[in-house]
Amino acid sequence: MTGLESHVTVQKRAYYSPPWADVSIIGVAGSSGSGKSTLAQAIVKKLNLPWVDSFYKTLTPEQSKLAFANEYDFDSPDAIDFDILVERLRDLKAGKRADIPVYSFAKHQRMEHTTSIYSPHVLVLEGIFALYDPRVLELLDMGIYCEADGDTCLSRRIVRDVRERGRDIEGVIKQWFGFVKPNFEKFVEPQRKVADLIVPRGIENRVALDMMVQFIEKKLFEKSRHHREALSQLEIACKESPLSDRVVVLDETPQLKFMNTILQDIDTCPEDFIFYFDRLASLIIEQALNNVQFKEATIVTPQGHTYSGLAPKGEVCAVLVLRGGSAFEPALRKTIPDCRTGRILIQSDFSTGEPELHYLRLPDNIQNQESVLLIDTQMASGGAALMAVQVLVDHGVPQERIVLATYSAGKIGLHRLTSVFPEITAVVCNMLDTPDERWVERRYFRC
Amino acid sequence: MTDKTTSQAPPKQSVGPEYRAQNQKPSATVSVDVALENVHVLPQTPQLIALLSMIRSKTTDRADFIFYSNRIIRLLVEEGLNHLPVIEHTVTTPVGRTYNGLMFQGKICGVSIMRAGEAMEQGLRDCCRSVRIGKILIQRDEETSQPKLFYDKLPEDIADRWVLLLDPMFATGGSATMAVEVLKSRGVPEDHILFLNLIASPEGVRAFSAKFPRLRVVTSFIDQGLDEKKNGRDGQVLIHFEKD
Numbered sequence: 001m002t003g004l005e006s007h008v009t010v011q012k013r014a015y016y017s018p019p020w021a022d023v024s025i026i027g028v029a030g031s032s033g034s035g036k037s038t039l040a041q042a043i044v045k046k047l048n049l050p051w052v053d054s055f056y057k058t059l060t061p062e063q064s065k066l067a068f069a070n071e072y073d074f075d076s077p078d079a080i081d082f083d084i085l086v087e088r089l090r091d092l093k094a095g096k097r098a099d100i101p102v103y104s105f106a107k108h109q110r111m112e113h114t115t116s117i118y119s120p121h122v123l124v125l126e127g128i129f130a131l132y133d134p135r136v137l138e139l140l141d142m143g144i145y146c147e148a149d150g151d152t153c154l155s156r157r158i159v160r161d162v163r164e165r166g167r168d169i170e171g172v173i174k175q176w177f178g179f180v181k182p183n184f185e186k187f188v189e190p191q192r193k194v195a196d197l198i199v200p201r202g203i204e205n206r207v208a209l210d211m212m213v214q215f216i217e218k219k220l221f222e223k224s225r226h227h228r229e230a231l232s233q234l235e236i237a238c239k240e241s242p243l244s245d246r247v248v249v250l251d252e253t254p255q256l257k258f259m260n261t262i263l264q265d266i267d268t269c270p271e272d273f274i275f276y277f278d279r280l281a282s283l284i285i286e287q288a289l290n291n292v293q294f295k296e297a298t299i300v301t302p303q304g305h306t307y308s309g310l311a312p313k314g315e316v317c318a319v320l321v322l323r324g325g326s327a328f329e330p331a332l333r334k335t336i337p338d339c340r341t342g343r344i345l346i347q348s349d350f351s352t353g354e355p356e357l358h359y360l361r362l363p364d365n366i367q368n369q370e371s372v373l374l375i376d377t378q379m380a381s382g383g384a385a386l387m388a389v390q391v392l393v394d395h396g397v398p399q400e401r402i403v404l405a406t407y408s409a410g411k412i413g414l415h416r417l418t419s420v421f422p423e424i425t426a427v428v429c430n431m432l433d434t435p436d437e438r439w440v441e442r443r444y445f446r447c
Numbered sequence: 448m449t450d451k452t453t454s455q456a457p458p459k460q461s462v463g464p465e466y467r468a469q470n471q472k473p474s475a476t477v478s479v480d481v482a483l484e485n486v487h488v489l490p491q492t493p494q495l496i497a498l499l500s501m502i503r504s505k506t507t508d509r510a511d512f513i514f515y516s517n518r519i520i521r522l523l524v525e526e527g528l529n530h531l532p533v534i535e536h537t538v539t540t541p542v543g544r545t546y547n548g549l550m551f552q553g554k555i556c557g558v559s560i561m562r563a564g565e566a567m568e569q570g571l572r573d574c575c576r577s578v579r580i581g582k583i584l585i586q587r588d589e590e591t592s593q594p595k596l597f598y599d600k601l602p603e604d605i606a607d608r609w610v611l612l613l614d615p616m617f618a619t620g621g622s623a624t625m626a627v628e629v630l631k632s633r634g635v636p637e638d639h640i641l642f643l644n645l646i647a648s649p650e651g652v653r654a655f656s657a658k659f660p661r662l663r664v665v666t667s668f669i670d671q672g673l674d675e676k677k678n679g680r681d682g683q684v685l686i687h688f689e690k691d
Contacts, residue, residue: 245466253529254549261548265538279574283525286494286518291464294493296473302505308459308476309500310493335518425464439541 023092024219025123025139026212027130029191030146030199031153031184039146039199040126042209043216080127086135092123093139122216131191141219144212145195150181231383234416243411244418246425250287256280260430263440273443280429281331281407285373288405288427289335292316292371314370317363319344321388324377327444328405332375342366344391346384355383360391367396374404377444380435382413389421399423410435462493475500479649479669483656486664489526495519499646499668513566516615519645519667520570524611527641527665528574531555531609556608558583558601560626564613567643571611581605583629585622594621599629606634609641617647617666620655627659637661646670 026043030036130136131143148156154176161167192198199208250256259280262268268276297311317340320326325343332339345359366372372392379385385404392402400423408430418426458479463472477491489495501507501515536550556579559565568580581601588595602608610630614623623642630640638661647666656664 246464248464253526254531254533255525255529257549258533258551261536261538261546261550264540264544264546264548266541267538275576282521286522289494290492294463294473294497296475297500299500299504300506301503307500307503308474309503310462310473310475310496311500312497337514425466436540436542436544443541 023123024141024216024223025089025093025125026142026144026216027136027140028124028126028144028146029128029130029132029188029195031128031148031180031188034146034148034153035156035201035204036126036128036130036144036146039144039209040124043124043212080129080132082129082133082136086133086139089123089125089136089139122220128188129191131194132187137194142197142215143191143195144197144199145192147192147198147200231381231386231416234420235381235412241415241419243415244422244426246423247414247418247431248287248291248425248427249431250284250427250429256283256429263443270443270446277327277407277440277444278330278334281328282334284405284407284427284429285328285331285335288373288403289316291403291425291427292373293401312370315340316371316373317342317366317369318373318375319362319366319388319392321346321374321376321384322359323445324438324441325375327377327441328375332373340369344388346387348383355387357387357391362392362395366392367398369397369401371401371403372397374402375406376404377407377440378436378438379404379406379409379413379417380437381410382417385413385417386420389417389424393421403427407440408432408436460491462491462496478667479671481649481652481656481669483653483664485656485660485662486652486666486669487526487530488669489522489665489667495522495667502645516566516645517570517573520567520615520643521573523567523643523645523665523667524571524574527611527643527663528555530641530663530665554604554608555611556581556602556605557611557613558605558626558630560585560612560614560622561598563615567613567615567645571613579608583626585625587621594625596625596629601630601633605630608635609639610635612640612642614642615645617642617644617651617655619648620651623655624658627662638663641665 028036028040028043125136125140131140131145137143154173157176157180158169158172161172162169197208197212199205259276262272262276263280293313294310295313297309299307299309301307316336318332318336319342320328322343322345329341332341340363342362343359344357344362346355346357348355363369374385374388374392376385376388385406389399389402389404393399399421402421402424404417404424404426406426406428409426409428410432413435414426414428414431418424459474459476461469461472461474462477473493475493475496477496478488480488498515498519502512502519507515532552533549534552536548538546538548540546555575557568557571557575558581559568561582561584565582571578571580579602582599583596583601584598585594586597587593612623612626612630614626617623623644627637627640627642631637637659640659640662642655642662642664644664644666646668647664647670649669649671652664652666652669656662
């Protein structure tokens with residue numbers, strides 16, 4: 001019965017697939033020193049993608065001793081934690097956030113902290129065994145194999161390990177003949193057969209680099225187009241249904257309209273603008289807080305009388321959508337002085353209008369917070385808000401705990417957002433039929 | 448004591464946003480509904496009830512008391528200002544749209560009934576930056592036990608202003624009644640006075656509103672318990688306000 005009901009709800013819900021749910025993964029393999037890292041880095045740099053290091057296993061104490069003596073075989077597939085790699089790649093492919101282990105080559109161990117990666121449109125997986133595991137191969141959109149002359153490889157490796165990884169030359173040479181070379185023939189070279197593209201001469205091969213970048217750019221453009229198309233399709237779909245009752249618009253009292261008049265007047269001086277925005281923002285936050293959960297609390301007064309009151313059920317944290325949302329910070333501090341505050345930077349691409357996630361810092365254990373206020377000044381088509389809510393949901397925040405608070409919002413954008421996420425609450429000061437371009441933050445921060 | 452509380456039967460109801468089902472909303476004691484045209488009670492939202500709970504609890508320390516009462520006071524001031532007269536005012540927005548807005552007509556000033564009323568001045572300043580604030584000191588005469596005006600300092604042009612009269616606690620209303628009479632004697636029309644108050648007693652507010660039918664009262668909570676005796680159940684709120 002319950003299962004059936006929830007199934008029906010799922011059916012009704014409009015579906016939004018964030019761009020990162022469709023990541024393209026490109027594998028770059030090749031022998032050590034073949035120039036694959038440089039090539040991968042060149043691609044990443046050209047396309048401004050995130051960079052992730054490696055999936056070496058954490059060594060046991062004995063293995064660690066061997067490693068420091070340059071006797072541990074890093075160049076065997078056994079040194080790679082393919083299980084974690086596959087798991088993380090699958091997470092990323094499914095649009096989830098992935099915590100990537102950080103490996104210290106100087107200490108020969110995995111560091112305690114991890115790097116979270118999120119939202120790349122394209123992920124470059126680089127490593128001598130990038131094309132080795134069939135489970136990984138299955139997830140790749142493109143496999144590249146870098147080839148280089150053996151002497152070149154060895155000399156490159158010496159330079160790199162001595163300079164960047166703090167080894168001595170003897171150790172490097174010992175490793176080369178002990179492990180690298182035999183392993184190359186045994187494990188690395190066979191990957192040549194499964195690659196889509198074989199790049200000789202590594203980084204010097206400009207033609208190959210340009211071709212790859214072009215291929216990836218084409219992929220990115222297609223993805224962006226799909227994302228934008230999906231956004232506008234959602235828009236059409238939700239015009240037909242009524243707006244969610246979880247959209248709370250502030251009552252248009254004379255006071256509210258008066259403050260709006262001052263804020264919207266182009267001739268208002270900056271001092272007044274900031275004062276009245278802070279004042280109005282406080283009211284928006286107060287209203288947003290009416291939508292978080294409370295619990296009953298019996299209050300004992302100093303006289304010993306009791307009063308059945310209420311208390312917040314748990315902690316409320318906030319996430320500001322930069323940069324607009326940070327205009328709410330003074331008002332937020334006035335209402336909840338010790339509010340844990342995360343930040344998300346989402347910017348719309350100048351030419352396509354597609355929202356892109358650039359920066360993310362959320363409170364620890366955000367999924368356990370009683371409520372999360374998601375704050376932005378203006379919401380036009382709702383693309384950024386949609387992405388921001390998706391980020392929170394990906395971090396395990398249940399929809400019904402999210403309260404979006406904003407100064408103004410386009411009606412269609414709100415409609416779209418609440419069709420995709422029907423359990424979130426939105427608190428809006430001004431609902432507009434035709435949304436404005438973003439001007440509030442410009443006025444508030446004066447630049 | 449218990450008998451009194453039960454016989455009063457304070458109104459208890461579930462509070463929360465409309466979209467939530469009744470059984471998903473916690474219930475709490477809410478303001479008594481006095482149904483008087485010139486008495487405006489703030490919407491009994493869960494957040495307001497939680498703020499009132501904070502200021503009523505004996506475990507709340509003074510810093511928290513001040514912080515939470517200020518938050519309620521700001522809401523009171525925002526609501527009070529809604530009762531001022533307005534005129535239409537059209538402006539051009541930064542994106543070149545026309546906005547049909549409004550402006551306030553007339554000048555305002557605050558008048559606090561010392562000492563408790565002074566605690567509300569910060570909240571008023573938070574909303575109206577450079578507002579003039581007058582003072583009235585009324586104390587109970589030891590011999591007659593009637594309220595007596597000891598001191599006042601009011602803006603000279605107060606007769607031309609809308610007055611926000613500030614006093615957080617309103618039990619019998621003796622001081623507030625006298626303060627209104629002082630204002631009227633200085634030429635302030637009764638309908639230009641807005642009385643802003645945190646917690647009031649139903650009997651007090653009924654008598655006050657009958658005596659001054661054109662004055663408007665804006666309060667956050669009307670509480671049965673406040674009638675019990677002078678200072679009543681919420682005496683501690685007064686104590687907090689009157690301590691320095």
